[in-house]
Amino acid sequence: MYIPITIDHIARVEGKGGVEIVIDDSGVKEVKLNIIEGPRFFEAITVGKKLDEALAVYPRICSFCSAAHKLTAIEAAEKAIGFTPREEIQKIRELLYIGDMIESHALHLYLLVLPDYLGYPDPLSMIDRYKREIEYALKLKNIGSKIMDVLGSRAIHQENAILGGFGKLPSRAQFEELKRELKEILPLAEYTVELFAKLGQFSEVDDKENVHMAVKPRDGVYGIYGDYIKVSDGFEFPVEDYKKWIVERVVEHSFAKHSFYKEKPFMVGAISRIVNNADLLYGRAKGLYEKYKDLFRYDNCFANNLAQALELVYFTEKAIDIIDEILAKWPIRERDSVEIKDGFGISITEAPRGLLVYALEVKDGRVSYADIITPTAMNLAIMERHVRLMAEKHYQDDPERLKLLSEMVVRAFDPCISCSVHVVKF
Protein backbone atom coordinates (compact mmCIF):
# COMPACT_ATOMS: atom_id res chain seq x y z
CA MET A 1 0.00 0.00 0.00
CA TYR A 2 1.29 3.42 -0.86
CA ILE A 3 -0.40 6.49 0.48
CA PRO A 4 0.90 9.74 -0.84
CA ILE A 5 -0.24 12.41 1.54
CA THR A 6 -0.20 15.89 0.20
CA ILE A 7 0.01 18.41 2.97
CA ASP A 8 -0.41 21.33 0.67
CA HIS A 9 0.49 21.94 -2.84
CA ILE A 10 3.90 23.04 -1.88
CA ALA A 11 4.39 23.78 -5.42
CA ARG A 12 6.94 22.89 -7.79
CA VAL A 13 4.57 22.81 -10.62
CA GLU A 14 6.01 19.69 -12.11
CA GLY A 15 5.15 17.68 -9.04
CA LYS A 16 3.00 18.38 -6.09
CA GLY A 17 5.14 18.73 -3.07
CA GLY A 18 4.13 18.00 0.43
CA VAL A 19 4.43 15.04 2.66
CA GLU A 20 4.51 11.51 1.46
CA ILE A 21 4.14 8.66 3.85
CA VAL A 22 5.02 5.26 2.52
CA ILE A 23 3.42 2.39 4.36
CA ASP A 24 3.83 -1.34 3.86
CA ASP A 25 2.63 -4.36 5.82
CA SER A 26 5.24 -3.90 8.52
CA GLY A 27 4.37 -0.26 9.16
CA VAL A 28 5.69 3.14 8.16
CA LYS A 29 8.54 2.70 5.72
CA GLU A 30 9.35 6.23 4.81
CA VAL A 31 8.31 9.80 5.49
CA LYS A 32 9.35 12.39 2.96
CA LEU A 33 8.89 16.10 3.22
CA ASN A 34 9.32 17.82 -0.08
CA ILE A 35 9.83 21.50 0.32
CA ILE A 36 11.42 23.72 -2.23
CA GLU A 37 14.45 25.53 -0.98
CA GLY A 38 14.19 29.00 -2.44
CA PRO A 39 17.07 30.77 -0.73
CA ARG A 40 19.74 28.77 -2.60
CA PHE A 41 18.66 30.58 -5.71
CA PHE A 42 19.04 33.96 -4.02
CA GLU A 43 22.50 33.22 -2.79
CA ALA A 44 23.47 32.54 -6.37
CA ILE A 45 21.75 35.50 -7.98
CA THR A 46 23.11 38.02 -5.49
CA VAL A 47 26.76 37.02 -5.72
CA GLY A 48 28.45 39.65 -7.88
CA LYS A 49 25.74 42.25 -7.24
CA LYS A 50 26.49 45.56 -5.56
CA LEU A 51 25.76 45.34 -1.84
CA ASP A 52 22.74 47.65 -1.88
CA GLU A 53 21.29 45.88 -4.90
CA ALA A 54 21.70 42.51 -3.19
CA LEU A 55 20.04 43.88 -0.06
CA ALA A 56 17.05 44.85 -2.17
CA VAL A 57 16.75 41.27 -3.41
CA TYR A 58 16.91 39.34 -0.11
CA PRO A 59 13.55 40.50 1.28
CA ARG A 60 11.89 39.14 -1.84
CA ILE A 61 12.76 35.62 -0.73
CA CYS A 62 9.54 35.69 1.20
CA SER A 63 6.77 38.24 1.04
CA PHE A 64 5.60 37.18 4.49
CA CYS A 65 8.98 37.46 6.14
CA SER A 66 10.35 40.26 4.05
CA ALA A 67 11.29 42.31 7.13
CA ALA A 68 13.07 39.36 8.76
CA HIS A 69 15.11 38.72 5.62
CA LYS A 70 15.87 42.38 5.03
CA LEU A 71 16.92 43.12 8.59
CA THR A 72 19.05 40.01 9.00
CA ALA A 73 20.78 40.68 5.69
CA ILE A 74 21.39 44.30 6.72
CA GLU A 75 22.91 43.24 10.01
CA ALA A 76 25.21 40.75 8.28
CA ALA A 77 26.18 43.39 5.71
CA GLU A 78 26.86 46.02 8.36
CA LYS A 79 29.01 43.58 10.30
CA ALA A 80 30.88 42.81 7.07
CA ILE A 81 31.66 46.45 6.38
CA GLY A 82 32.45 47.18 10.02
CA PHE A 83 29.49 49.44 10.81
CA THR A 84 27.53 49.42 14.08
CA PRO A 85 24.10 51.05 14.02
CA ARG A 86 23.09 53.61 16.61
CA GLU A 87 20.99 52.31 19.49
CA GLU A 88 17.87 54.19 18.37
CA ILE A 89 18.15 52.78 14.87
CA GLN A 90 18.51 49.30 16.31
CA LYS A 91 15.34 49.84 18.36
CA ILE A 92 13.36 50.97 15.33
CA ARG A 93 14.61 47.97 13.38
CA GLU A 94 13.45 45.70 16.17
CA LEU A 95 10.03 47.34 16.03
CA LEU A 96 9.88 46.68 12.30
CA TYR A 97 10.87 43.07 12.93
CA ILE A 98 8.11 42.76 15.54
CA GLY A 99 5.59 43.77 12.87
CA ASP A 100 6.65 40.71 10.94
CA MET A 101 6.36 38.53 14.05
CA ILE A 102 2.82 39.68 14.88
CA GLU A 103 1.55 39.33 11.33
CA SER A 104 3.05 35.91 10.84
CA HIS A 105 1.88 34.42 14.15
CA ALA A 106 -1.66 35.78 13.80
CA LEU A 107 -2.13 34.28 10.36
CA HIS A 108 -0.60 30.99 11.27
CA LEU A 109 -2.56 30.47 14.47
CA TYR A 110 -6.00 31.57 13.36
CA LEU A 111 -6.10 30.74 9.67
CA LEU A 112 -4.08 27.55 9.57
CA VAL A 113 -3.93 25.91 12.97
CA LEU A 114 -7.36 26.75 14.33
CA PRO A 115 -9.44 25.27 11.48
CA ASP A 116 -7.64 21.93 11.98
CA TYR A 117 -8.56 21.87 15.64
CA LEU A 118 -12.13 22.97 15.10
CA GLY A 119 -12.70 20.47 12.33
CA TYR A 120 -12.99 22.83 9.38
CA PRO A 121 -11.18 22.42 6.07
CA ASP A 122 -10.31 26.13 5.88
CA PRO A 123 -10.94 29.45 7.64
CA LEU A 124 -13.74 30.38 5.26
CA SER A 125 -15.89 27.45 6.34
CA MET A 126 -15.62 28.42 10.00
CA ILE A 127 -16.62 32.03 9.61
CA ASP A 128 -20.30 31.56 10.47
CA ARG A 129 -19.53 30.18 13.89
CA TYR A 130 -16.18 31.75 14.54
CA LYS A 131 -16.48 35.19 13.03
CA ARG A 132 -14.96 36.78 16.09
CA GLU A 133 -11.82 34.66 15.83
CA ILE A 134 -11.40 35.51 12.14
CA GLU A 135 -11.87 39.19 12.91
CA TYR A 136 -9.27 38.99 15.66
CA ALA A 137 -6.89 37.23 13.29
CA LEU A 138 -7.14 39.96 10.71
CA LYS A 139 -6.95 42.76 13.28
CA LEU A 140 -3.76 41.30 14.72
CA LYS A 141 -2.38 40.63 11.29
CA ASN A 142 -3.18 44.12 10.11
CA ILE A 143 -1.37 45.86 12.93
CA GLY A 144 1.67 43.73 12.10
CA SER A 145 1.52 44.73 8.45
CA LYS A 146 0.87 48.33 9.37
CA ILE A 147 4.08 48.45 11.40
CA MET A 148 5.91 47.04 8.39
CA ASP A 149 4.24 49.46 6.00
CA VAL A 150 4.92 52.50 8.14
CA LEU A 151 8.56 51.63 8.83
CA GLY A 152 9.55 49.50 5.89
CA SER A 153 7.52 51.37 3.27
CA ARG A 154 4.18 50.56 1.74
CA ALA A 155 5.47 48.02 -0.73
CA ILE A 156 6.27 44.51 0.38
CA HIS A 157 10.01 44.71 0.07
CA GLN A 158 10.97 46.92 3.00
CA GLU A 159 13.04 49.22 0.81
CA ASN A 160 12.99 51.89 3.52
CA ALA A 161 15.29 49.79 5.72
CA ILE A 162 18.80 50.46 4.45
CA LEU A 163 22.45 50.29 5.46
CA GLY A 164 23.04 52.76 8.27
CA GLY A 165 19.39 53.18 9.20
CA PHE A 166 16.24 54.15 7.34
CA GLY A 167 15.55 56.07 4.15
CA LYS A 168 12.93 58.07 5.98
CA LEU A 169 11.47 57.78 9.45
CA PRO A 170 7.77 58.00 10.19
CA SER A 171 6.54 61.09 12.01
CA ARG A 172 6.06 61.26 15.75
CA ALA A 173 2.32 61.17 15.15
CA GLN A 174 2.63 57.96 13.16
CA PHE A 175 4.53 56.30 16.00
CA GLU A 176 1.86 57.50 18.42
CA GLU A 177 -0.88 56.09 16.22
CA LEU A 178 0.89 52.72 16.08
CA LYS A 179 1.15 52.73 19.85
CA ARG A 180 -2.56 53.41 20.21
CA GLU A 181 -3.43 50.58 17.86
CA LEU A 182 -1.03 48.18 19.57
CA LYS A 183 -2.70 48.93 22.89
CA GLU A 184 -6.05 48.11 21.32
CA ILE A 185 -4.95 44.68 20.15
CA LEU A 186 -3.33 43.63 23.41
CA PRO A 187 -6.58 42.08 24.73
CA LEU A 188 -6.95 40.20 21.44
CA ALA A 189 -3.46 38.83 21.84
CA GLU A 190 -4.27 37.73 25.39
CA TYR A 191 -7.47 36.07 24.18
CA THR A 192 -5.30 34.13 21.71
CA VAL A 193 -3.23 32.68 24.56
CA GLU A 194 -6.35 31.64 26.49
CA LEU A 195 -7.80 30.06 23.35
CA PHE A 196 -4.70 28.12 22.36
CA ALA A 197 -4.09 26.98 25.91
CA LYS A 198 -7.31 24.98 25.56
CA LEU A 199 -6.19 23.10 22.46
CA GLY A 200 -4.64 19.69 22.79
CA GLN A 201 -1.04 18.71 22.29
CA PHE A 202 -0.89 15.29 20.75
CA SER A 203 1.07 12.86 22.91
CA GLU A 204 1.89 10.77 19.82
CA VAL A 205 4.70 13.18 19.05
CA ASP A 206 6.10 13.45 22.57
CA ASP A 207 9.82 13.37 22.09
CA LYS A 208 12.17 13.60 25.02
CA GLU A 209 15.07 13.98 22.61
CA ASN A 210 13.88 17.39 21.37
CA VAL A 211 16.67 19.92 21.25
CA HIS A 212 15.85 23.61 20.82
CA MET A 213 18.01 26.40 19.50
CA ALA A 214 17.42 30.12 19.91
CA VAL A 215 19.28 33.40 19.86
CA LYS A 216 20.55 34.55 23.25
CA PRO A 217 19.09 38.05 23.36
CA ARG A 218 21.73 40.75 23.16
CA ASP A 219 20.17 43.16 25.65
CA GLY A 220 19.16 40.57 28.23
CA VAL A 221 15.46 40.87 27.43
CA TYR A 222 13.49 38.28 25.44
CA GLY A 223 13.83 39.31 21.82
CA ILE A 224 15.11 38.96 18.31
CA TYR A 225 18.74 40.02 18.07
CA GLY A 226 21.80 38.46 19.64
CA ASP A 227 25.39 37.39 19.18
CA TYR A 228 25.22 33.92 20.69
CA ILE A 229 23.01 30.91 20.09
CA LYS A 230 21.65 29.00 23.06
CA VAL A 231 20.92 25.31 22.83
CA SER A 232 18.53 23.63 25.24
CA ASP A 233 21.21 21.13 26.27
CA GLY A 234 23.01 24.03 27.94
CA PHE A 235 25.52 24.69 25.21
CA GLU A 236 26.14 28.16 23.75
CA PHE A 237 28.10 29.25 20.72
CA PRO A 238 28.87 32.56 19.02
CA VAL A 239 26.95 33.16 15.79
CA GLU A 240 30.28 33.19 13.93
CA ASP A 241 30.59 29.45 14.68
CA TYR A 242 27.24 28.54 13.15
CA LYS A 243 28.71 26.24 10.54
CA LYS A 244 30.33 24.16 13.22
CA TRP A 245 27.07 23.54 15.09
CA ILE A 246 24.39 23.79 12.43
CA VAL A 247 25.58 21.19 10.00
CA GLU A 248 23.71 21.05 6.71
CA ARG A 249 23.68 17.77 4.85
CA VAL A 250 22.19 16.56 1.64
CA VAL A 251 19.82 13.72 2.39
CA GLU A 252 18.92 11.21 -0.23
CA HIS A 253 15.19 11.77 -0.52
CA SER A 254 14.95 15.54 -0.21
CA PHE A 255 15.42 18.50 -2.54
CA ALA A 256 16.50 20.55 0.44
CA LYS A 257 19.44 20.03 2.74
CA HIS A 258 18.68 18.97 6.29
CA SER A 259 20.29 20.56 9.35
CA PHE A 260 21.78 18.74 12.31
CA TYR A 261 23.25 19.67 15.68
CA LYS A 262 25.63 17.07 17.09
CA GLU A 263 24.32 14.65 14.45
CA LYS A 264 20.69 15.09 15.55
CA PRO A 265 17.74 17.08 14.25
CA PHE A 266 16.86 20.17 16.28
CA MET A 267 13.99 22.62 16.46
CA VAL A 268 13.80 26.38 16.08
CA GLY A 269 10.79 28.69 16.48
CA ALA A 270 8.63 30.27 19.15
CA ILE A 271 8.71 27.28 21.50
CA SER A 272 12.49 27.08 21.11
CA ARG A 273 12.71 30.71 22.17
CA ILE A 274 10.48 30.05 25.17
CA VAL A 275 12.40 26.92 26.16
CA ASN A 276 15.70 28.81 26.08
CA ASN A 277 14.67 32.30 27.14
CA ALA A 278 11.43 32.19 29.14
CA ASP A 279 13.24 33.72 32.12
CA LEU A 280 13.76 36.86 30.02
CA LEU A 281 10.04 37.51 29.43
CA TYR A 282 8.37 40.38 31.20
CA GLY A 283 4.97 42.02 31.56
CA ARG A 284 1.69 40.29 30.83
CA ALA A 285 3.41 37.60 28.80
CA LYS A 286 5.42 36.60 31.85
CA GLY A 287 2.22 36.25 33.88
CA LEU A 288 0.58 34.15 31.17
CA TYR A 289 3.69 32.03 30.89
CA GLU A 290 3.57 31.31 34.62
CA LYS A 291 -0.14 30.51 34.40
CA TYR A 292 0.33 27.92 31.65
CA LYS A 293 3.90 26.90 32.39
CA ASP A 294 3.22 23.18 32.06
CA LEU A 295 1.90 23.59 28.54
CA PHE A 296 5.07 25.20 27.17
CA ARG A 297 6.63 21.80 26.69
CA TYR A 298 10.03 21.27 25.15
CA ASP A 299 9.08 17.72 24.24
CA ASN A 300 5.99 18.37 22.11
CA CYS A 301 6.06 20.37 18.89
CA PHE A 302 2.41 21.39 19.30
CA ALA A 303 3.55 23.66 22.11
CA ASN A 304 4.88 25.90 19.35
CA ASN A 305 1.34 27.10 18.71
CA LEU A 306 0.84 28.26 22.27
CA ALA A 307 4.32 29.76 22.27
CA GLN A 308 3.40 31.84 19.24
CA ALA A 309 0.23 32.99 20.98
CA LEU A 310 2.28 34.04 24.00
CA GLU A 311 4.65 35.92 21.71
CA LEU A 312 1.72 37.86 20.28
CA VAL A 313 1.22 39.27 23.77
CA TYR A 314 4.90 39.70 24.47
CA PHE A 315 5.85 41.42 21.24
CA THR A 316 2.78 43.67 21.29
CA GLU A 317 3.83 44.92 24.70
CA LYS A 318 7.44 45.16 23.66
CA ALA A 319 6.49 47.16 20.56
CA ILE A 320 4.64 49.64 22.79
CA ASP A 321 7.71 49.94 25.03
CA ILE A 322 10.00 50.45 22.06
CA ILE A 323 7.77 53.24 20.75
CA ASP A 324 7.94 54.90 24.18
CA GLU A 325 11.73 54.71 24.07
CA ILE A 326 11.78 56.12 20.55
CA LEU A 327 9.48 58.98 21.46
CA ALA A 328 11.57 59.77 24.54
CA LYS A 329 14.58 60.30 22.28
CA TRP A 330 12.69 62.13 19.55
CA PRO A 331 13.72 63.63 17.15
CA ILE A 332 15.87 60.82 15.80
CA ARG A 333 18.21 61.10 12.84
CA GLU A 334 17.16 58.51 10.30
CA ARG A 335 20.58 57.18 9.35
CA ASP A 336 24.33 57.49 9.50
CA SER A 337 26.61 57.40 6.51
CA VAL A 338 28.29 54.10 5.84
CA GLU A 339 31.47 53.31 4.04
CA ILE A 340 31.41 50.08 2.06
CA LYS A 341 34.59 48.24 2.98
CA ASP A 342 35.63 44.66 2.32
CA GLY A 343 34.74 42.15 4.99
CA PHE A 344 32.69 39.22 6.14
CA GLY A 345 29.70 39.32 8.49
CA ILE A 346 27.29 36.86 10.03
CA SER A 347 23.92 37.65 11.53
CA ILE A 348 21.51 35.22 13.11
CA THR A 349 18.16 36.60 14.22
CA GLU A 350 14.87 35.22 15.46
CA ALA A 351 12.51 35.26 12.50
CA PRO A 352 8.88 34.38 13.27
CA ARG A 353 9.62 30.71 12.56
CA GLY A 354 13.01 30.58 14.25
CA LEU A 355 16.67 31.17 13.53
CA LEU A 356 17.49 32.91 10.30
CA VAL A 357 21.14 32.88 9.22
CA TYR A 358 22.78 35.32 6.83
CA ALA A 359 26.50 35.19 6.13
CA LEU A 360 27.72 37.76 3.61
CA GLU A 361 31.13 38.57 2.25
CA VAL A 362 31.71 41.94 0.61
CA LYS A 363 34.57 42.58 -1.80
CA ASP A 364 35.01 45.75 -3.85
CA GLY A 365 31.52 46.87 -2.94
CA ARG A 366 29.92 43.68 -4.18
CA VAL A 367 28.64 40.53 -2.53
CA SER A 368 31.25 37.85 -3.12
CA TYR A 369 29.70 35.13 -0.96
CA ALA A 370 26.28 34.56 0.54
CA ASP A 371 24.98 31.80 2.76
CA ILE A 372 21.37 31.86 3.93
CA ILE A 373 19.71 29.25 6.11
CA THR A 374 16.03 29.67 6.84
CA PRO A 375 14.24 28.35 9.92
CA THR A 376 12.12 26.09 7.76
CA ALA A 377 15.25 24.49 6.33
CA MET A 378 16.55 23.96 9.86
CA ASN A 379 13.30 22.40 11.00
CA LEU A 380 12.96 20.00 8.07
CA ALA A 381 14.74 17.09 9.70
CA ILE A 382 12.84 17.29 12.97
CA MET A 383 9.55 17.86 11.15
CA GLU A 384 10.04 14.63 9.28
CA ARG A 385 10.91 12.83 12.48
CA HIS A 386 7.72 14.02 14.15
CA VAL A 387 5.50 13.26 11.18
CA ARG A 388 6.96 9.77 11.36
CA LEU A 389 6.15 9.52 15.08
CA MET A 390 2.56 10.49 14.30
CA ALA A 391 2.33 8.13 11.33
CA GLU A 392 3.69 5.19 13.32
CA LYS A 393 0.77 5.52 15.72
CA HIS A 394 -1.89 6.08 13.09
CA TYR A 395 -0.85 4.25 9.94
CA GLN A 396 -3.68 1.79 10.33
CA ASP A 397 -6.29 4.54 10.70
CA ASP A 398 -8.40 5.99 7.96
CA PRO A 399 -5.96 7.69 5.54
CA GLU A 400 -7.91 10.94 5.87
CA ARG A 401 -7.33 10.95 9.60
CA LEU A 402 -3.65 10.17 9.12
CA LYS A 403 -3.46 12.96 6.60
CA LEU A 404 -5.01 15.50 8.95
CA LEU A 405 -2.81 14.51 11.87
CA SER A 406 0.33 14.65 9.72
CA GLU A 407 -0.70 18.05 8.41
CA MET A 408 -1.20 19.25 11.94
CA VAL A 409 2.32 18.17 12.89
CA VAL A 410 3.80 20.03 9.93
CA ARG A 411 1.69 23.11 10.62
CA ALA A 412 2.80 23.19 14.25
CA PHE A 413 6.26 23.97 12.92
CA ASP A 414 4.78 26.75 10.78
CA PRO A 415 6.91 26.02 7.74
CA CYS A 416 7.30 28.95 5.42
CA ILE A 417 7.04 27.95 1.86
CA SER A 418 5.60 31.03 0.32
CA CYS A 419 8.55 31.25 -2.01
CA SER A 420 6.61 28.53 -3.76
CA VAL A 421 4.03 29.59 -6.29
CA HIS A 422 0.53 30.55 -5.34
CA VAL A 423 -1.18 30.71 -8.72
CA VAL A 424 -4.82 29.85 -9.09
CA LYS A 425 -6.09 27.12 -11.34
CA PHE A 426 -8.75 27.55 -13.97
Next chain:
Amino acid sequence: MRTLILALGNELMRDDGVGLKIGRILAEKGYNVLEVGTDIFKLQNYYNGEERIVIIDAILSEKFEPGKIIHLKGEEVFEKLKAEIRSAHFMGAIDGLKLMMVLDERLAKAEIHFIGIVAKEVELGMKLSKEVENAVPKVVELIEKIVRS
Protein backbone atom coordinates in the same frame (compact mmCIF):
# COMPACT_ATOMS: atom_id res chain seq x y z
CA MET B 1 -17.19 54.42 -9.89
CA ARG B 2 -13.89 54.18 -8.02
CA THR B 3 -11.63 51.25 -8.86
CA LEU B 4 -8.89 49.56 -6.89
CA ILE B 5 -6.52 47.32 -8.83
CA LEU B 6 -4.95 44.47 -6.86
CA ALA B 7 -1.68 43.15 -8.24
CA LEU B 8 -1.00 39.61 -7.10
CA GLY B 9 1.90 37.27 -7.62
CA ASN B 10 5.41 36.32 -6.75
CA GLU B 11 7.91 37.90 -9.07
CA LEU B 12 10.56 35.38 -8.15
CA MET B 13 8.60 32.61 -9.78
CA ARG B 14 8.87 33.92 -13.34
CA ASP B 15 5.39 34.10 -14.90
CA ASP B 16 3.80 34.17 -11.47
CA GLY B 17 5.07 37.75 -11.27
CA VAL B 18 3.10 39.00 -14.26
CA GLY B 19 0.35 40.54 -12.11
CA LEU B 20 2.90 42.64 -10.25
CA LYS B 21 4.55 43.79 -13.45
CA ILE B 22 1.23 44.88 -14.95
CA GLY B 23 0.29 46.55 -11.67
CA ARG B 24 3.45 48.68 -11.78
CA ILE B 25 2.72 49.81 -15.33
CA LEU B 26 -0.80 50.83 -14.30
CA ALA B 27 0.46 52.55 -11.14
CA GLU B 28 2.86 54.60 -13.24
CA LYS B 29 -0.05 55.64 -15.41
CA GLY B 30 -1.72 56.96 -12.30
CA TYR B 31 -4.23 54.20 -11.55
CA ASN B 32 -5.10 53.20 -8.01
CA VAL B 33 -3.00 50.03 -7.63
CA LEU B 34 -2.25 48.03 -4.52
CA GLU B 35 0.59 45.54 -4.78
CA VAL B 36 -0.50 42.70 -2.55
CA GLY B 37 2.02 40.12 -3.71
CA THR B 38 0.94 36.86 -2.16
CA ASP B 39 -0.85 38.55 0.73
CA ILE B 40 -4.40 39.36 -0.29
CA PHE B 41 -5.16 40.51 3.27
CA LYS B 42 -3.14 43.63 2.64
CA LEU B 43 -6.35 44.82 1.06
CA GLN B 44 -7.92 45.30 4.48
CA ASN B 45 -5.47 48.02 5.48
CA TYR B 46 -5.85 49.92 2.23
CA TYR B 47 -9.44 49.43 1.19
CA ASN B 48 -11.30 52.70 1.01
CA GLY B 49 -14.64 51.39 -0.09
CA GLU B 50 -13.86 51.39 -3.83
CA GLU B 51 -16.89 50.10 -5.70
CA ARG B 52 -14.86 48.08 -8.16
CA ILE B 53 -11.99 45.70 -7.54
CA VAL B 54 -9.82 44.40 -10.36
CA ILE B 55 -7.52 41.51 -9.51
CA ILE B 56 -4.59 40.72 -11.79
CA ASP B 57 -2.83 37.42 -11.35
CA ALA B 58 -1.15 34.58 -13.18
CA ILE B 59 -3.15 31.39 -13.58
CA LEU B 60 -2.36 27.81 -14.31
CA SER B 61 -4.40 26.11 -16.95
CA GLU B 62 -4.24 22.92 -18.90
CA LYS B 63 -7.08 24.04 -21.14
CA PHE B 64 -5.68 27.33 -22.37
CA GLU B 65 -2.53 28.40 -24.15
CA PRO B 66 0.15 30.30 -22.23
CA GLY B 67 -0.36 34.03 -22.51
CA LYS B 68 -4.14 33.76 -22.89
CA ILE B 69 -6.03 36.43 -21.01
CA ILE B 70 -9.04 35.35 -19.00
CA HIS B 71 -11.51 37.90 -17.71
CA LEU B 72 -14.01 36.78 -15.08
CA LYS B 73 -16.58 38.98 -13.41
CA GLY B 74 -18.72 38.77 -10.28
CA GLU B 75 -19.77 35.32 -9.08
CA GLU B 76 -17.81 33.68 -11.91
CA VAL B 77 -14.61 34.60 -10.11
CA PHE B 78 -15.53 32.38 -7.19
CA GLU B 79 -17.19 29.65 -9.18
CA LYS B 80 -14.56 29.11 -11.80
CA LEU B 81 -11.34 29.72 -9.99
CA LYS B 82 -10.00 27.15 -7.70
CA ALA B 83 -7.36 28.32 -5.32
CA GLU B 84 -5.27 25.33 -6.16
CA ILE B 85 -2.40 26.24 -3.95
CA ARG B 86 -3.05 26.83 -0.34
CA SER B 87 0.41 27.42 0.93
CA ALA B 88 1.12 25.92 4.32
CA HIS B 89 1.37 29.41 5.66
CA PHE B 90 -1.52 30.89 3.89
CA MET B 91 -4.78 30.53 2.14
CA GLY B 92 -5.52 31.19 -1.50
CA ALA B 93 -6.15 34.73 -2.62
CA ILE B 94 -9.69 34.03 -3.74
CA ASP B 95 -10.59 32.42 -0.41
CA GLY B 96 -8.98 35.35 1.35
CA LEU B 97 -11.05 37.78 -0.65
CA LYS B 98 -14.22 35.86 0.16
CA LEU B 99 -13.35 35.98 3.83
CA MET B 100 -12.92 39.74 3.75
CA MET B 101 -16.20 40.10 1.87
CA VAL B 102 -17.97 38.41 4.78
CA LEU B 103 -16.37 40.89 7.17
CA ASP B 104 -16.80 44.05 5.11
CA GLU B 105 -20.16 44.93 3.60
CA ARG B 106 -18.74 47.49 1.21
CA LEU B 107 -16.45 44.88 -0.25
CA ALA B 108 -19.31 42.39 -0.47
CA LYS B 109 -21.16 44.86 -2.70
CA ALA B 110 -18.18 45.73 -4.86
CA GLU B 111 -17.99 44.72 -8.50
CA ILE B 112 -15.20 42.14 -8.73
CA HIS B 113 -13.15 41.51 -11.85
CA PHE B 114 -10.44 38.92 -12.20
CA ILE B 115 -7.92 39.21 -15.01
CA GLY B 116 -5.82 36.09 -15.29
CA ILE B 117 -2.90 35.51 -17.58
CA VAL B 118 -2.16 31.87 -18.31
CA ALA B 119 1.38 31.16 -17.14
CA LYS B 120 3.92 29.07 -18.98
CA GLU B 121 7.02 29.06 -16.80
CA VAL B 122 6.43 28.99 -13.08
CA GLU B 123 9.81 28.29 -11.57
CA LEU B 124 12.50 30.25 -9.77
CA GLY B 125 13.58 33.18 -11.89
CA MET B 126 12.56 36.73 -12.62
CA LYS B 127 12.03 36.77 -16.36
CA LEU B 128 8.60 36.33 -17.92
CA SER B 129 8.14 33.81 -20.70
CA LYS B 130 7.70 35.30 -24.16
CA GLU B 131 4.04 34.36 -24.36
CA VAL B 132 3.22 35.99 -21.05
CA GLU B 133 5.36 39.05 -21.81
CA ASN B 134 3.39 39.53 -25.03
CA ALA B 135 0.14 39.55 -23.09
CA VAL B 136 1.21 42.42 -20.83
CA PRO B 137 0.22 45.39 -23.07
CA LYS B 138 -3.11 43.73 -23.90
CA VAL B 139 -3.92 43.28 -20.22
CA VAL B 140 -3.01 46.90 -19.52
CA GLU B 141 -5.37 47.99 -22.28
CA LEU B 142 -8.17 45.70 -21.04
CA ILE B 143 -7.91 47.02 -17.50
CA GLU B 144 -7.89 50.62 -18.65
CA LYS B 145 -11.10 49.85 -20.52
CA ILE B 146 -12.69 48.27 -17.44
CA VAL B 147 -11.70 51.21 -15.24
CA ARG B 148 -13.14 53.71 -17.70
CA SER B 149 -16.41 51.85 -18.20
